[in-house]
Amino acid sequence: MTEHARVAIIGSGPAAHTAAIYLSRAELQPVLYEGMLAGGTAAGGQLTTTTDVENYPGFPQGISGPDLMDSMRAQSERFGTKIITETITKLDLKSRPFKMWREYDDNEGDAPAHTADAVIIATGANARRLSLKGEETYWQNGISACAVCDGAVPIFRNKHLVVIGGGDSAAEEAMFLTKYGSKVTVLVRKEFLRASKAMQKRLLANPKVEVKFNHEALEVLGENKPRGLMTNLRIKNNKTGEEETLDANGLFYAVGHDPATSLVKGQLDLDEDGYVLTQPGTSYTSIPGVFAAGDVQDKRYRQAITSAGSGCIAALEAEKYLADAEDDKPDQIEKNSEVKKGDLNGAENVPEYRSNPLL
Ligand code: FAD
Numbered sequence: 296m297t298e299h300a301r302v303a304i305i306g307s308g309p310a311a312h313t314a315a316i317y318l319s320r321a322e323l324q325p326v327l328y329e330g331m332l333a334g335g336t337a338a339g340g341q342l343t344t345t346t347d348v349e350n351y352p353g354f355p356q357g358i359s360g361p362d363l364m365d366s367m368r369a370q371s372e373r374f375g376t377k378i379i380t381e382t383i384t385k386l387d388l389k390s391r392p393f394k395m396w397r398e399y400d401d402n403e404g405d406a407p408a409h410t411a412d413a414v415i416i417a418t419g420a421n422a423r424r425l426s427l428k429g430e431e432t433y434w435q436n437g438i439s440a441c442a443v444c445d446g447a448v449p450i451f452r453n454k455h456l457v458v459i460g461g462g463d464s465a466a467e468e469a470m471f472l473t474k475y476g477s478k479v480t481v482l483v484r485k486e487f488l489r490a491s492k493a494m495q496k497r498l499l500a501n502p503k504v505e506v507k508f509n510h511e512a513l514e515v516l517g518e519n520k521p522r523g524l525m526t527n528l529r530i531k532n533n534k535t536g537e538e539e540t541l542d543a544n545g546l547f548y549a550v551g552h553d554p555a556t557s558l559v560k561g562q563l564d565l566d567e568d569g570y571v572l573t574q575p576g577t578s579y580t581s582i583p584g585v586f587a588a589g590d591v592q593d594k595r596y597r598q599a600i601t602s603a604g605s606g607c608i609a610a611l612e613a614e615k616y617l618a619d620a621e622d623d624k625p626d627q628i629e630k631n632s633e634v635k636k637g638d639l640n641g642a643e644n645v646p647e648y649r650s651n652p653l654l
């Protein structure tokens with residue numbers, strides 16, 4: 296028998312759970328598919344892979360990432376969210392109601408067992424790793440994929456830190472880290488930076504930054520004990536083949552993220568890097584009734600709090616969408632459906648339709 300929800304949420308990070316809290320408090324009985332190691336990450340999302348979160352408001356002493364996500368999950372359930380521990384492997388957004396297939400309980404060819412009137416995509420993103428020798432040993436013990444999240448911790452204070460990458464994230468993270476480290480070296484595999492000209496100028500002018508072009512990391516070395524910290528990084532000049540070992544107590548990857556958008560590819564408008572395009576300041580995607588929140592639509596800020604904020608926006612917009620549909624106001628829903636790719640890129644063309652009157 297088909298199980299129908301008014302609104303389905305796909306994902307389980309701060310965006311998904313914030314949306315679930317708002318929608319369940321609005322008595323819309325959302326169904327949240329939290330995934331079962333979806334994309335290799337446990338239910339709860341990226342924060343389940345970290346230790347202390349020190350920049351999420353409300354926790355002056357910090358909170359562990361898994362504890363924060365357990366609390367968000369409990370809060371979603373408290374108000375009546377139905378949480379299904381399965382990964383959605385196929386989504387049909389072409390006809391209504393929207394249709395979902397689960398990894399273990401549905402066969403792709405069969406009629407879907409689960410449908411919804413509105414869907415919130417909150418499947419997140421994954422920071423790319425480099426699989427360096429020593430990476431597993433020193434991950435979170437010197438190696439991080441998020442300088443803004445981890446840069447302030449004591450192990451990095453007044454130490455030599457290394458950033459890998461040549462894009463805007465690498466430049467931004469390197470400059471951020473100069474507040475804490477004694478020196479920041481940026482390893483760029485090509486002989487030029489990919490970051491914007493303005494960002495390049497600032498980076499290259501910073502006296503605490505050294506940019507090493509044509510350099511790649513080979514191996515992370517460190518203390519040989521449980522939870523030992525990294526102390527050195529072996530690197531190589533890919534032009535000359537020359538190798539050297541740097542003293543380094545921190546290594547930050549800024550080599551890009553992969554948004555989890557395989558479910559919606561070919562259905563929703565995505566940008567050139569595969570992120571879901573949303574109208575600026577909203578969660579509207581190119582299909583009315585489908586909303587996106589969190590890192591899956593944000594390649595710039597990628598923080599727990601910004602994901603949670605966008606989950607709130609998606610919930611308020613989904614709620615309004617469903618209310619309009621119920622009140623039979625197709626004209627307003629039609630306006631939303633007029634959103635074209637160009638509108639999603641620039642604020643100037645945002646249509647009048649607003650779910651959230653505050654926006
Ligand atoms: P995510 O956290 O990316 O979670 C989405 C989850 O949805 C996936 O992990 C998966 O479990 C599930 N999912 C995906 N696809 C499916 C599917 N098809 N079906 C069902 N479920 C699915 N931010 C901070 O603000 N402070 C920090 O200290 C901090 N530390 C970090 C440390 C690390 C190591 C990392 C990697 C990130 C850190 N961040 C931090 C960033 C923060 O974790 C992310 O910005 C935030 O988690 C993004 O939330 P999200 O809701 O978009 O989804």
Ligand code: NDP
Pocket residue numbers: 425459460461462463464465467484485488489549550551552594595
């Ligand atoms: P990008 O994809 O732009 O850059 C990734 C960088 O990592 C590139 O320099 C790439 O090198 C390098 N890289 C990738 N794989 C490896 C590897 N295996 N070994 C070594 N280096 C590697 O990602 P960003 O996260 O920097 O940016 C993503 C998007 O977000 C961009 O559009 C960016 O403009 C935007 N952004 C904007 C910001 C701002 O405006 N303030 C801040 C942050 C991001 P190569 O160049 O050789 O491919």
